Amino acid sequence: MEERADIDHLLERYLHLLHEYTSLRAELNKLQAGLYQNLARANFAAERGMRYGQDQYDDRMQASRRVVALPSSSSPACATFEVVKVEEPGTADAAEASVSKNDEAVVSEVQSTRREEDGNKKEEEEVKDSLAEETKPRSSEPKAKKTKDPLCWFGLITPMPLRQAQAQSVQAVEDIVPKLVSINAEMAQVEIEVRRARKKRAKAEAAAKKSEDVTSKEEITV
Amino acid sequence: MASTADYKDRQFLAVIGDEDSVTGLLLAGIGHVTDPPDSQKNFLVVDNKTETSAIEAAFESFTEQRKDIGIVLINQHIADKIRHRIDTYTAAFPTVLEIPSKEHPYDPEKDSVLRRVRRLFGE
Numbered sequence: 001m002e003e004r005a006d007i008d009h010l011l012e013r014y015l016h017l018l019h020e021y022t023s024l025r026a027e028l029n030k031l032q033a034g035l036y037q038n039l040a041r042a043n044f045a046a047e048r049g050m051r052y053g054q055d056q057y058d059d060r061m062q063a064s065r066r067v068v069a070l071p072s073s074s075s076p077a078c079a080t081f082e083v084v085k086v087e088e089p090g091t092a093d094a095a096e097a098s099v100s101k102n103d104e105a106v107v108s109e110v111q112s113t114r115r116e117e118d119g120n121k122k123e124e125e126e127v128k129d130s131l132a133e134e135t136k137p138r139s140s141e142p143k144a145k146k147t148k149d150p151l152c153w154f155g156l157i158t159p160m161p162l163r164q165a166q167a168q169s170v171q172a173v174e175d176i177v178p179k180l181v182s183i184n185a186e187m188a189q190v191e192i193e194v195r196r197a198r199k200k201r202a203k204a205e206a207a208a209k210k211s212e213d214v215t216s217k218e219e220i221t222v
Numbered sequence: 223m224a225s226t227a228d229y230k231d232r233q234f235l236a237v238i239g240d241e242d243s244v245t246g247l248l249l250a251g252i253g254h255v256t257d258p259p260d261s262q263k264n265f266l267v268v269d270n271k272t273e274t275s276a277i278e279a280a281f282e283s284f285t286e287q288r289k290d291i292g293i294v295l296i297n298q299h300i301a302d303k304i305r306h307r308i309d310t311y312t313a314a315f316p317t318v319l320e321i322p323s324k325e326h327p328y329d330p331e332k333d334s335v336l337r338r339v340r341r342l343f344g345e
Contacts, residue, residue, distance in 0.1 A: 064251035067292030
C-alpha cells in the first residue's frame with residue numbers, strides 16, 4: 001500500500017513536469033516561428049543577392065552566452081541549466097581607455113609645469129617619452145577591441161526584422177531552452193525513481209503471494 | 223549520477239540545424255570557434271547536400287569528443303535522420319534538445335521525451 005502511494009506521488013510529480021514541458025515547448029515553438037518569420041522578412045527586404053546566412057558568419061566568433069550547469073535544488077542527482085551572458089571585455093577596455101586618457105592629462109600637466117620652471121628641455125623630453133611609452137599600448141587597445149554582437153556580422157546598419165529575430169532568439173536561448181533541458185533531466189530522474197518503486201512493489205507483491213500460498217497449503221494439510 | 227566535474231567545463235551550446243535555425247541561434251551569441259589550429263565550430267549547417275554521415279559525425283563530436291558542450295540543439299527533422307543515435311543516447315551531459323525548423327514544425331509524436339513518457343505509461 002505504501003509503495004503504491006509512493007508511485008502515485010512520483011507520477012503526480014512527473015505529470016506536473018510533463019505539463020511544464022509541453023507549455024515550454026509551445027512557447028519555444030511560438031518564438032521559433034516568429035524568429036523564422038523575421039529572418040524571412042529580413043531576407044526579403046535585403047539587397048539583391050544578399051542573404052542573412054552562413055556566408056556572413058565571423059570565423060573567429062566567440063560565445064557571449066554560455067551554459068552554466070548547477071546541481072538541482074529539488075533532486076541533487078540531476079542538474080539545472082542556465083544560460084548567462086558573459087561579461088563583455090568592452091567594459092574592462094573602456095575602463096582602461098579612461099585610465100589612458102587620465103595619463104594623457106598627466107602628461108600635458110607635467111609638460112606645462114616643466115616649461116614654466118626652468119626650460120630644461122632635455123629632462124622634459126625624457127619625461128614625455130617615458131610617459132608616452134606607457135600610454136601608447138593602452139590607447140591602442142580599444143581600437144583592437146572587437147564587438148561580440150553577432151548582428152555586426154551582417155553590416156553596420158541591420159534591418160529591424162533581423163534585430164527582432166535576435167531578440168526572440170535571445171529569449172529562447174536564455175529563458176526557454178535551459179528550462180526545457182532542466183525539466184528533461186528531472187523527468188529522466190523521476191522515471192528512474194518510478195521504475196525502482198514499481199520493481200519494489202512487484203517484489204513485495206510476489207513475496208506476499210508466496211506467503212499466502214504457504215499458509216493456504218498449511219491449512220489444507222491440517 | 224553526474225558529478226560536478228562532469229559539467230563544470232561544459233559551457234557552450236552546440237547547434238545542428240538548417241541555415242535559418244543556425245543563423246537565428248547564432249544571433250543570440252552562442253556561436254563559438256575555438257582557437258587555431260583546431261578552430262572547431264560548435265555548429266553545423268545542414269542542407270540538402272549534407273550527408274547523414276556528416277550529421278552523425280558532428281553529433282558524435284559534440285556529444286562524445288568535445289568536453290566543452292553542455293547542450294546540443296538539433297532540428298527535429300535532422301534528428302530523424304540519425305534517430306537511432308538520438309534514441310540510444312542516454313548520457314546526462316551534454317543534454318540533447320530537439321527544436322523545430324522553418325519547414326518542419328514540431329511533431330510531438332517524434333519527440334524523444336514524449337516517447338519516453340509513453341513508454342513509462344506502458345503504451
